[in-house]
Amino acid sequence: xxxxxxxxxxxxxxxxxxxxxxxxxxxxxxxxxxxxxxxxxxxxxxxxxxxxxxxxxxxxxxxxxxxxxxxxxxxxxxxxxxxxxxxxxxxxxxxxxxxxxxxxxxxxxxxxxxxx
Amino acid sequence: xxxxxxxxxxxxxxxxxxxxxxxxxxxxxxxxxxxxxxxxxxxxxxxxxxxxxxxxxxxxxxxxxxxxxxxxxxxxxxxxxxxxxxxxxxxxxxxxxxxxxxxxxxxxxxx
Numbered sequence: 134x135x136x137x138x139x140x141x142x143x144x145x146x147x148x149x150x151x152x153x154x155x156x157x158x159x160x161x162x163x164x165x166x167x168x169x170x171x172x173x174x175x176x177x178x179x180x181x182x183x184x185x186x187x188x189x190x191x192x193x194x195x196x197x198x199x200x201x202x203x204x205x206x207x208x209x210x211x212x213x214x215x216x217x218x219x220x221x222x223x224x225x226x227x228x229x230x231x232x233x234x235x236x237x238x239x240x241x242x243x244x245x246x247x248x249x
Numbered sequence: 250x251x252x253x254x255x256x257x258x259x260x261x262x263x264x265x266x267x268x269x270x271x272x273x274x275x276x277x278x279x280x281x282x283x284x285x286x287x288x289x290x291x292x293x294x295x296x297x298x299x300x301x302x303x304x305x306x307x308x309x310x311x312x313x314x315x316x317x318x319x320x321x322x323x324x325x326x327x328x329x330x331x332x333x334x335x336x337x338x339x340x341x342x343x344x345x346x347x348x349x350x351x352x353x354x355x356x357x358x359x360x
Contacts, residue, residue, distance in 0.1 A: 137292070166347065175336055175350030176293065189347065224292050228346070236346045237283075240292030 135159060137241035139225050145247045146215055153211045154244045158227030165208050166238060167200055168224040169193065176224055182208060215248045222246075253337045258355045267324040269354050271337030274318040279341050282313060283348070284322045286333040293336065293350075296322065332358045 138157045146152050158165050163184050168176035179198070180190045184205040194200075197215075202208040212219055222245050226238040254272040261267040273282065283298040297304055297311045299320075304311045310323040324331055336353040340346060 164346070168348075168350075173352070175334075175352055176348070178347040178349065181347060191347075226292070237295040237298070238293075238346075238348060239295065242290075243292050 137225055137227055137239055139223075139241040139244050141244060142242060143245045143247075145249065148217060148248055149214055151211065151213045152215060152246065153209055154223055154225075154246075156208045156210070156225030156227075156241060158206070158208070158225070159229075159239055160206075162227035162229045162239070163205070164228040164236065164238075165202055166226040166228070167208070167210050168226065170222040170224060170243070171220075179210075212246075215246075217248045220246055220248045252349075253339060253351055255335075255337050255351060255354045257352065258357070260357050260359055261324075261327045262359050263329060264326055267327040267331065267356060267358070269322040269324075269335050269337075269356065270319065271322070272319045273337070273339050276317050276339050277341075280339045281341070282311065282317075282320050283338045283340055284309070284311065285336045285338065285348070285350075286331075287336070287353070288330075288333040296335075327356075327358045329358050329360065332356060 140155045166181040167179040170176040179194050180200050182202040185202050197213045200210045222243040224243045226240040228236040228238045281298050284296040285293040287293045297309050299311045313320045334353040334355050336350050
């Protein structure tokens, strides 16, 4: 399967612990996005990368959150000192410039985080 | 980013055409209309997008009104696998491509 992959698929952690999620985009995709989705809501944008450069961060991305894409391929999202409000599905997406000039985003299956 | 309005839920009989409406009355001239869907417990899936002309691909058709203030996604022969939440999104084609999802329309296909 050559789609976007995310690891782990599920994570249960205790409040105050740090967690790290990994996203492997579709190869040759130069853009990578992170979104967060809570129950009953649509995904909310967190941040995105063009190659290894982080180009935009949402106000949702507090100081406890950090994302990296060190070599322009896979990305990691770390949450420090987790809080119960961080419980959500964390979605990764990647995109490329198509022949139509558009940036369709291809999403991974997500990492479901539960903070107890 | 322009905002969209969609009905919270719709039902459609299996085999019939599903028509999902979307209002985007504040859309700007450089903004495209995108449709994504999210099947339960999966990540969103791109369906189709358009600027002002009607578009069709293997999954669906997109009809955009002449004033571009609304659009309709058409699934021509709905199957049970089309049960999902459908999101209508407006976004510039270049530059700021982050997607702003609303709450979407939950489409249920009835056997």
